[in-house]
Amino acid sequence: MKSNNHYFFGGVDTVELAKKHETPLYVLSEDIILENINTLKKCFIDKYDNVKVLYASKAFLSVAMAQIIGREGLGIDVVSGGELFTVMKAGFNPKEIFFHGNNKTQKELEMAIDYDIGQIVVDNLYELELLIEILKKENKTQDVLLRLSPGLTNIDTHEYIITGQRDTKFGFQIDESLKNDIIPRILSEDRLDLKGFHYHIGSQLFDNETYLNAFKLIFDLIEWTKNNYNYSTEILNIGGGFGIPYHEDIQPLDIEKILSEIMDTIEKEFKQANMTRPQVIIEPGRWIIGPAGITIYKIGAVKSIEGIRTYAAVDGGMSDNIRPSLYNALYSADIANKYNQEKTHIYTIAGKACESGDILVKDINLPEIETGDYLIVHTTGAYNFSMASNYNRMLIPAVVLVSKGKERVIVKRQTYEDIIGRDISL
Ligand SMILES: Cc1ncc(COP(=O)(O)O)c(C=O)c1O
Structure with missing residues (x-):
């Protein structure tokens, strides 16, 4: 759904969701x-x-x-x-x-x-x-x-x-x-x-x-x-x-x-x-839950390599969606805060993990990206959260359930304290 150039999911403005709950964020309808x-x-x-x-x-x-x-x-x-x-x-x-x-x-x-x-x-x-x-x-x-x-x-x-x-x-x-x-x-x-x-x-x-x-x-x-x-x-x-x-x-x-x-x-x-x-x-x-999910990320670094490609990096990646690196799974994406804008540029969406293979979407047409934009990856309801890891000690994102314009957190975002929660100091 579109409104004010923002992408709405389950009747909820995904840009507002991202600001409220931080990113990356899994959203389920x-x-x-x-x-x-x-x-x-x-x-x-x-x-x-x-x-x-x-x-x-x-x-x-x-x-x-x-x-x-x-x-x-x-x-x-x-x-x-x-x-x-x-x-x-x-x-x-x-x-x-x-x-x-x-x-x-x-x-x-x-x-x-x-x-x-x-x-x-x-x-x-x-x-x-x-x-x-x-x-x-x-x-x-x-x-x-x-x-x-x-x-x-x-x-x-x-x-x-x-x-x-x-x-x-x-x-x-x-x-x-x-x-x-x-x-x-x-x-x-x-x-x-x-x-x-x-x-x-x-x-x-x-x-x-x-x-x-x-x-x-x-x-x-x-x-x-x-x-x-x-x-x-x-x-x-x-x-x-x-x-x-x-x-x-x-x-x-x-x-x-x-x-x-x-x-x-x-x-x-x-x-x-x-x-x-x-x-x-x-x-x-997958058939029940896959289409019911999206993931929202925030764009950080945008890097152009002359004559090769432009990378736009997000604040998550293979730790919250392993499928592209595991078996070349394809995804579609949009810019949540520029949803109605013309898709004039080609980007490769990179994750932030220390692996060259941490690429979420290759060569996708999107409106011109600026640092701070929010990226939506569609159809992430299945085998994303369930396959998420703490690689690079990244935090597993929260899951928000949306319905008819209302939202509620159903899984809390991990914290750094959770990350070291089972570590035992010497
Ligand atoms: C035994 C069994 N049943 C059901 C499923 C669900 O598959 P899907 O999510 O593709 O429907 C799987 C997936 O690996 C499975 O191993």
């Missing part, structure tokens, strides 16, 4: 989060029987975020003790928590069992044995899903965010050992109740073919377990990964179309095989 959740309700939850949406909390998590997700009736996926602890502190219904991850520690598994969470998604044989041992010790039982690697060969996204290929650290390979040793081992184990299967093929996907191909491979296994062990899968969790446009040139994904194609295929296959369709779960993270 509750209105966009709710709009995205409502779209999922309309085109998935309310449209089909026996389906569920889990929010993949790794994309962005704080106590307030978990509370929004709980209030909206979604489940949640966690992958670590820290995420689990946060979600529990937010008062989340433990039965709606699914615990993922390729190397859950004994402590994390004990925590999950103590909290009585809904599902543990077992990733490997080591974890399976460890889980059984803990359950025996605590005299408890646990519902589980098995994480599978579909072994796809052609997934169109960055290699760092592919997970569904054969060469992966995630999940069980679908092979003879799974079929003849692991599945019967789980089925015969009194402490475990195998509810079904899970896979997640990758992130930032736009191509539905990958989802459909993965499902077909998993369906073969579901059919095989039915025929060989008379085992009926109750839950099929097909993961997240739905892509979002980080850039004007990228077309948004038609989530309704994608989900209806996936559901049509799933329903058809189960019907043809004369089997009851299990509960279908999706677990989007």
